[in-house]
Structure formats: C-alpha cells, structure tokens
Amino acid sequence: MDKKISVKVCLGTTCFVMGSANLQELIDTVPAKYGDKVDVSGVPCLGLCSIDWEFSKAPYVKVDDEVIKEATVEKVLKAIDEKLK
Amino acid sequence: MVMNAPRQTSHLKREILIRLIKAFYTDDFGENARLIPYQMRPKDFEAPYRCCVYKERAILRDRTIAGLGLSIEETDDSIHMAELAKKVLEREKPEENPLTVLQTACKGCVPSRIYVTDLCQGCVARPCVNTCKFGAISVKNGKSVIDPDKCKNCGMCAQVCPYQAITKIIVPCESACPVGAIAKDENGHAKIDFDKCISCGKCVSACPFGAVHEKSQIIDVLKTIKAGKKVIAMVAPAMFGQLPCSPKQLKEAIQKLGFADVYEVAQGADVTTKNEAKEFEERLLKGAEFMTTSCCAGYNELVDKHIPELKPFRSDTRTPLYYTAEIVKKEHPDAVTVFFSPCVAKRREALKDDNVDYVLNYEEVGAWLIAMNIKVEDCGESSFKTEASAEGRNYAVTGGVAKAVKTLVPEEIPVYPVMIDGLNKQSIRDLKKYAKNGECELGNLIEVMACTGGCLGGNANVNAYKPALKQLTNYVKESKSIKETEEAGEKA
Numbered sequence: 001m002d003k004k005i006s007v008k009v010c011l012g013t014t015c016f017v018m019g020s021a022n023l024q025e026l027i028d029t030v031p032a033k034y035g036d037k038v039d040v041s042g043v044p045c046l047g048l049c050s051i052d053w054e055f056s057k058a059p060y061v062k063v064d065d066e067v068i069k070e071a072t073v074e075k076v077l078k079a080i081d082e083k084l085k
Numbered sequence: 086m087v088m089n090a091p092r093q094t095s096h097l098k099r100e101i102l103i104r105l106i107k108a109f110y111t112d113d114f115g116e117n118a119r120l121i122p123y124q125m126r127p128k129d130f131e132a133p134y135r136c137c138v139y140k141e142r143a144i145l146r147d148r149t150i151a152g153l154g155l156s157i158e159e160t161d162d163s164i165h166m167a168e169l170a171k172k173v174l175e176r177e178k179p180e181e182n183p184l185t186v187l188q189t190a191c192k193g194c195v196p197s198r199i200y201v202t203d204l205c206q207g208c209v210a211r212p213c214v215n216t217c218k219f220g221a222i223s224v225k226n227g228k229s230v231i232d233p234d235k236c237k238n239c240g241m242c243a244q245v246c247p248y249q250a251i252t253k254i255i256v257p258c259e260s261a262c263p264v265g266a267i268a269k270d271e272n273g274h275a276k277i278d279f280d281k282c283i284s285c286g287k288c289v290s291a292c293p294f295g296a297v298h299e300k301s302q303i304i305d306v307l308k309t310i311k312a313g314k315k316v317i318a319m320v321a322p323a324m325f326g327q328l329p330c331s332p333k334q335l336k337e338a339i340q341k342l343g344f345a346d347v348y349e350v351a352q353g354a355d356v357t358t359k360n361e362a363k364e365f366e367e368r369l370l371k372g373a374e375f376m377t378t379s380c381c382a383g384y385n386e387l388v389d390k391h392i393p394e395l396k397p398f399r400s401d402t403r404t405p406l407y408y409t410a411e412i413v414k415k416e417h418p419d420a421v422t423v424f425f426s427p428c429v430a431k432r433r434e435a436l437k438d439d440n441v442d443y444v445l446n447y448e449e450v451g452a453w454l455i456a457m458n459i460k461v462e463d464c465g466e467s468s469f470k471t472e473a474s475a476e477g478r479n480y481a482v483t484g485g486v487a488k489a490v491k492t493l494v495p496e497e498i499p500v501y502p503v504m505i506d507g508l509n510k511q512s513i514r515d516l517k518k519y520a521k522n523g524e525c526e527l528g529n530l531i532e533v534m535a536c537t538g539g540c541l542g543g544n545a546n547v548n549a550y551k552p553a554l555k556q557l558t559n560y561v562k563e564s565k566s567i568k569e570t571e572e573a574g575e576k577a
C-alpha cells in the first residue's frame with residue numbers, strides 16, 4: 001500500500017487569526033471523506049509566518065511537502081485529490 | 086445557517102490592521118500608513134479582485150482609513166494619509182457612529198430588483214404578464230421584460246412563473262439588516278441610517294465585498310499604552326473561545342501587549358445575574374407576566390429605537406460590561422479601560438458609559454498579536470485575581486444568561502426561559518407581540534441575543550462557531566458555580 005498523505009493544518013496564532021480557525025473542520029471532514037488514505041492534524045506554528053512579512057499569506061497548510069498559502073478548504077481538498085491521482 | 090463563515094474579506098481587513106499596527110511602531114507612522122496599499126499591491130502585481138491595481142489601492146486606502154477609526158464617507162481622497170494619521174493621534178475620543186461603508190467597493194452589487202433570467206421560455210400562458218398588477222411586464226422578442234419604472238418589486242411574477250425563470254435579486258446587507266437601516270442610495274452606494282441602526286453588525290458579516298467596516302480604535306489604544314498610561318483590559322467571555330490557547334495563556338498574552346492587568350467581564354456578569362434574579366423575583370411577585378434580559382447591546386438599542394413599548398418589560402439591571410468597568414475604575418481610578426468585544430453593538434454601549442474608554446474587537450486583538458509576533462500558544466500562564474463563575478463565563482452562549490438567572494431565583498418562583506436566538510424580522514415581530522399583549526405564551530424569562538448562537542456568533546469573532554463553543558464550554562466546566570461563589574462571598 002502507498003504511503004499515507006499527511007495534511008498538517010497550522011493552528012499557530014498567525015494562521016489561526018488569518019483563517020485556519022475555519023480550516024479546523026478539515027480535521028473531521030477529511031477522514032470522513034478519504035478514510036485512512038490521509039492523515040490530518042492541527043499542528044503548532046510551522047514557522048512560515050515569521051519569515052519577513054509572510055503573515056499576509058497565512059493560513060498555511062502542508063500537504064506532504066507542499067506548502068499551501070492562503071489556504072482554504074477547497075484548496076486543501078484539491079491538493080489531496082491531486083496527490084491521490 | 087453557517088455562523089462565522091470563512092470570509093476572504095476578513096483576511097484583507099486583518100492584514101490591513103496588522104500593517105497599520107506595525108506602521109504605528111515605526112518612526113514615521115503617517116508615511117508608513119500611506120504605503121500600506123502600495124505594499125499590498127505593488128507595481129507589477131496582478132489585481133486579484135478588481136480591474137487594476139490603482140482601483141485596488143484606492144479601496145485599500147479606504148480600508149486603512151476605517152482602520153484609523155475615521156469615516157470613509159466623510160474623508161476626502163485628496164487628504165494626505167500623514168495628515169489623517171496626525172488627526173487620529175490627536176483625537177481624544179473615538180467617533181460616534183461605529184460603522185462606515187466603503188462605497189467604492191459597493192458599486193458591484195446591483196440594487197435589489199426583480200429580474201427575468203434566461204430560463205424564460207416566452208410561454209403562451211404568460212402568467213407573469215397577467216399576474217402583474219402594475220402592468221410592468223410585457224413580452225418582447227419572445228421573452229418577458231420588466232419595465233423598471235412600473236415594477237414595485239412585489240415579486241408576484243416570480244411566484245407564478247412555471248419555469249421559475251424570474252428571481253428577486255437581493256442586496257445582502259439590505260436583506261440581513263433586521264431593522265431596514267441600510268439601503269442602496271440613488272448612486273448605488275449602501276448607506277446606513279444611524280437613527281435606525283442598532284449596531285447589530287449583521288451587515289458587516291453579510292456583505293460579500295467586505296464593504297461595511299467597523300471604525301477601529303486600535304490606534305487610540307496603542308497611543309495610550311505608548312504614553313505609559315495604566316491600561317486595563319476587560320475581556321468578554323466569548324474571547325476565551327477565540328484563540329488557540331488556555332484562558333490563562335490569553336491573559337499573559339494580553340499583558341505582553343502592554344496591558345497592566347486583565348479582568349474577566351464574566352465577573353461583572355455575576356453581578357448582573359444576582360441583580361437580575363432579584364429583579365425577576367420582585368417583578369413576578371408584583372404580577373408581571375414576563376421580563377426580558379438586558380445584557381445584549383444590540384437588543385437594548387432595538388428596544389430604545391424601535392420597540393419602546395417593550396421598555397417596561399426589559400430588566401433594569403445593567404450589563405456585565407457596566408459592572409465590570411465600575412469595579413475596575415473603583416479599584417484603579419487612574420486606569421484607562423479597554424473592552425475586548427465580539428461585536429459592533431458594544432461600541433455604542435461603551436460610548437455611553439464613562440467607565441469604558443475604548444473598545445477593541447477580537448479581529449483587532451488577533452491582528453495586534455500577529456503584529457507583535459506574540460504566539461499565544463507559547464505564552465506562560467497568568468491567573469485572574471478574581472475568578473468569575475461558570476454561569477458568568479457561559480453568558481456568551483445562547484441560553485447562558487437565562488440559565489444563570491434561573492440558578493439564583495428561589496425555587497418557589499417558577500422560571501420558564503424563552504430564547505430569542507438572533508434578531509431578525511420574525512423575532513422582532515414576536516417581541517412586539519409580547520409587548521402588545523403584555524404576555525408571552527412561551528414563558529416568563531425572555532433572553533434576547535442579537536446574534537445567532539449568542540456572543541460567540543458576533544460579527545468580529547475569529548474562531549469558527551463550533552470549535553469556539555467547545556473551547557468555551559471546557560472553560561465553563563472547570564469553573565465553580567455561582568452558587569458556590571455566592572456562599573463563599575457571604576461567609577467572608
């Protein structure tokens with residue numbers, strides 16, 4: 001069996017305020033949709049927000065090694081679908 | 086209904102606040118505030134939302150003006166940003182009306198009207214033509230056409246069309262406003278009538294262009310802290326559901342921002358509960374059929390402006406914010422007080438209360454933490470001097486206020502709570518009916534929350550509703566009941 005896809009939703013302060021608060025639903029909906037093909041969790045600051053003004057691109061989500069900027073539920077699901085292809 | 090739904094416009098508003106706060110801490114606030122639209126939309130930037138970067142910059146400038154706490158409508162675009170910044174640094178009091186509409190953003194939204202879509206088959210029956218009492222519909226080139234001069238927006242044609250080809254185009258802010266206070270004017274710009282507006286904030290949440298802004302008092306607060314004054318934060322209970330940290334970490338984070346101390350407004354809620362329980366008992370013994378709560382600022386404005394006949398039924402007990410601010414000013418007469426609020430309505434209440442100097446909403450607090458690079462999840466824990474009760478902390482949730490009051494009403498007086506969970510046209514009609522009949526068939530203690538879900542559903546919340554509720558509920562569960570704290574207080 002292939003390796004599981006890992007989805008890390010950043011729940012650090014910056015990402016949280018800039019919108020990952022609304023991505024928390026992924027933690028419930030992703031397993032419901034993809035079963036055990038995807039591992040999803042909320043994680044502390046990924047360290048991306050403090051690099052020179054990069055707060056404006058928060059919230060960040062990592063799907064395996066790919067960083068999704070200004071993440072939305074749709075963008076994350078699309079990235080997962082791409083990987084599963 | 087989706088509460089606290091994700092909004093791209095919130096991202097923009099928050100980004101501007103962060104940049105504005107950063108600009109404040111530089112040597113040249115005015116110049117750096119002026120540069121915000123240029124940093125967000127540099128020269129070769131592809132305009133993501135509008136025709137060109139110039140238009141986007143103009144709109145971002147207007148949003149920055151709201152961040153400065155000024156009225157966008159009344160600010161001339163020829164005035165240099167540095168001059169506006171100076172004006173804000175010199176002002177002593179925030180402006181009166183808490184909202185301002187970014188009219189340039191508003192243009193894209195068409196006025197409310199009845200519209201015939203492509204689905205129209207030009208059928209033979211033509212029920213639309215026959216139904217229209219105003220003779221506004223005719224068929225041209227095989228399609229129905231509405232004459233805008235004759236159309237009265239009644240919507241009858243839309244109801245009879247067998248293809249559902251006719252729809253009513255709604256204006257989001259107009260249809261969200263429970264009291265008809267916002268409407269597009271003849272230029273297609275939304276305008277708020279502040280004689281009618283109850284500051285419920287529903288238009289702020291509803292507008293897909295993010296055109297309705299709260300006038301921020303963030304610069305006023307930053308300036309006060311920078312001047313070395315003793316500034317004390319008063320945090321409404323909904324705040325404890327907003328950020329990824331414990332209540333004690335939140336307190337520490339707020340102190341890192343420069344506040345001398347932090348009080349829970351739930352502490353004032355405990356006073357409200359005691360007084361309101363006593364008042365309820367007295368009123369019922371005197372034969373009253375029902376009483377309404379009085380803690381929600383949006384509801385209070387509704388009663389004062391639109392349903393005066395409800396006044397005799399509204400509790401005379403003051404709000405949690407009122408009592409908290411009174412306690413703080415008594416304990417620290419030299420302090421400047423700042424209320425951390427989930428909604429617009431509290432800004433109006435604060436303006437009338439001499440003990441409350443400024444109001445910040447949760448978006449602004451979040452932006453401030455980001456600007457200062459304070460990570461709440463890494464903060465240490467700091468305890469509150471006075472711990473509020475479980476019931477007080479639960480005021481932020483629909484049903485929480487009535488439940489708290491019920492806890493303290495003596496058993497022989499039966500309490501039947503009724504929840505008005507969010508003001509809208511229907512719930513306002515219900516309230517009017519109770520006032521007119523002098524009774525409410527559903528119960529005797531009516532709790533009114535302007536926002537659906539309670540304060541956690543306020544327009545300026547950061548967290549999504551469900552996780553916010555979970556987080557706050559955990560806090561409530563680990564708190565002592567007001568009955569225990571009451572007894573302890575009596576023994577002492």
Ligand code: SF4
Pocket residue numbers: 186190191192193194256257258259269274275291292293294295296297
């Ligand atoms: S919803 Fe109201 S404020 Fe927003 S763009 Fe439309 S008319 Fe303007």
Ligand code: SF4
Pocket residue numbers: 184261262263264265266267277278281282283284285286287288289429
């Ligand atoms: S704040 Fe509420 S009452 Fe005022 S215009 Fe907006 S929706 Fe209407």
Ligand code: FES
Pocket residue numbers: 010011012013014015016044045046047048049050058060
């Ligand atoms: S908070 Fe998400 S990268 Fe720092």
